[in-house]
Each structure stands twice: as structure tokens, then as C-alpha cells.
Amino acid sequence: MAQPGAGLESIALWIGTIGMTLGTLYFVAQGWSVRDPDQQEYYIITIFIPAIAAASYFSMATGFGLIEVSVDGLGTLDIYWARYADWLFTTPLLLLDLALLAGADRNTIYTLIGLDVFMIGTGLAGALATEGQLFRILWWAISTGALLVLLYFLLGTLSEQASQQSGDVGALFSRLRNLILVLWSAYPVVWILGTEGGFAIVPLGIETAAFMVLDLAAKVGFGFILLQSRDVLSAAKPTG
Numbered sequence: 001m002a003q004p005g006a007g008l009e010s011i012a013l014w015i016g017t018i019g020m021t022l023g024t025l026y027f028v029a030q031g032w033s034v035r036d037p038d039q040q041e042y043y044i045i046t047i048f049i050p051a052i053a054a055a056s057y058f059s060m061a062t063g064f065g066l067i068e069v070s071v072d073g074l075g076t077l078d079i080y081w082a083r084y085a086d087w088l089f090t091t092p093l094l095l096l097d098l099a100l101l102a103g104a105d106r107n108t109i110y111t112l113i114g115l116d117v118f119m120i121g122t123g124l125a126g127a128l129a130t131e132g133q134l135f136r137i138l139w140w141a142i143s144t145g146a147l148l149v150l151l152y153f154l155l156g157t158l159s160e161q162a163s164q165q166s167g168d169v170g171a172l173f174s175r176l177r178n179l180i181l182v183l184w185s186a187y188p189v190v191w192i193l194g195t196e197g198g199f200a201i202v203p204l205g206i207e208t209a210a211f212m213v214l215d216l217a218a219k220v221g222f223g224f225i226l227l228q229s230r231d232v233l234s235a236a237k238p239t240g
């Protein structure tokens with residue numbers, strides 16, 4: 001079975017495992033005494049985000065989450081498929097947190113989550129594609145297109161709906177939305193510069209460390225900011 005490379009690759013995966021586990025435990029401890037159902041909703045969603053990632057990182061650190069893919073013209077690539085399993089569930093949960101805060105209507109939530117699942121699914125297709133580098137890059141372009149439309153909806157429709165919330169809710173929403181804009185945009189860049197894109201400008205060890213830092217910030221950092229503002233959470237009201 002494939003094993004993670006020694007050194008930075010393995011260290012990054014174990015830091016990811018420990019960081020996501022600690023993040024999960026911290027959110028559980030913080031949410032233990034919360035009785036307001038509206039606030040509990042955010043805790044439930046936000047606890048599953050690092051919990052799923054902790055399992056995914058554990059699978060990657062121990063080699064289960066890694067496969068070798070033989071690509072025409074590129075040879076054998078080490079592909080961490082478990083990332084996509086993680087992202088497939090956690091990125092919709094992150095969007096759901098943000099949409100609840102914005103008081104988004106159902107159709108906006110479906111659109112965001114649909115785009116997101118499409119983005120991760122086509123990204124996985126690119127990671128597993130064996131037909132040559134060009135096809136991997138085409139999948140990347142399709143996935144990145146979905147990300148751009150998703151970010152456009154965050155800045156447009158969702159921000160418009162959030163603007164109908166009280167000042168505190170709106171300010172928290174803007175902070176978290178901006179965090180997503182910056183962090184999520186970095187993922188396709190790491191992917192195309194890293195080993196998946198076939199250029200391998202960034203070696204797998206550095207790529208693994210970069211994804212780990214991004215994942216911790218996008219999950220634990222995001223949850224930390226969101227759950228810190230308990231009173232604000234119960235002030236967010238559905239608009240649609």
C-alpha cells in the first residue's frame with residue numbers, strides 16, 4: 001500500500017490530525033452548556049467540520065487515504081483522495097453556517113451547496129484522471145469555474161441577504177465571508193502548482209503543508225471566529 005513520504009509530508013498530516021482533533025474538542029467543550037436551539041444549530045454544524053477533517057487527516061497520515069495514480073505522460077502520482085471526501089462534506093457545512101448567519105433563503109442555499117459539490121466532484125475527477133495532464137488541467141478549469149461562480153454568489157446574493165440582518169450579524173458575516181474569499185481562492189492555486197496539476201512546481205511535502213495550514217484556518221479558524229460571538233448567533237434571523 002502507498003505510504004506518505006517521510007519528513008514534511010508526514011509531519012504536516014499528523015499536525016493536521018492533531019489540530020483538527022483539538023479544534024473538535026474545543027468546539028464541543030465550548031458548546032456543552034449552550035441551551036438556545038438557534039445557537040446549538042451552529043455548534044452542531046461547526047463541530048462536524050473539524051471532526052470529519054480529523055478522520056480524513058488520520059487516514060492520510062496512516063496511508064489509507066493515499067493512492068497511486070498512473071497518468072499518461074506523467075508517470076505515477078501520489079494522490080490523497082481522502083481530502084476530497086473531507087471537502088465534499090465539510091465545505092457545504094461551512095457554507096451552511098454562513099448562509100444561516102445571512103438568513104439566506106432556501107434557493108440560495110441549494111445553489112451554493114450545488115456549486116460547491118460540483119466543484120469538489122470535478123476536482124476529484126481531475127485528481128484521479130489518468131488520460132494525461134491536459135485532461136487533469138481541464139477538470140481543474142471546470143472546478144475553478146464553479147468556485148468563481150460560488151464566490152460571485154457569496155459576494156452578490158448572499159451578501160445582499162445578509163445586509164438585511166442587524167449590524168452585529170452583518171459585521172460577523174462580512175468577516176467570515178472575506179475569510180472564505182481569501183482562503184478558498186488559494187486551494188486551486190496550490191493544486192495546479194503542486195503535484196496534482198502535473199507541473200510539480202511545488203513538491204508534495206510543501207503542498208501537503210500548505211493544504212494543512214489552509215484547512216486549519218478554513219475550519220478551526222472559521223469556527224473559532226463564528227462561535228466566539230454567541231449573542232450574535234441568536235440575533236441572526238431567516239429572511240426567506
Ligand code: RET
Pocket residue numbers: 087090091119120122123124126140143144145147184185187188191214215216218219
Ligand atoms: C480543488 C481542485 C482544483 C480546483 C478547485 C479546487 C477547490 C477546492 C476548495 C477547497 C476548499 C476546502 C476547504 C476546506 C476546509 O477546510 C478541489 C482543489 C477550485 C475551494 C475550505
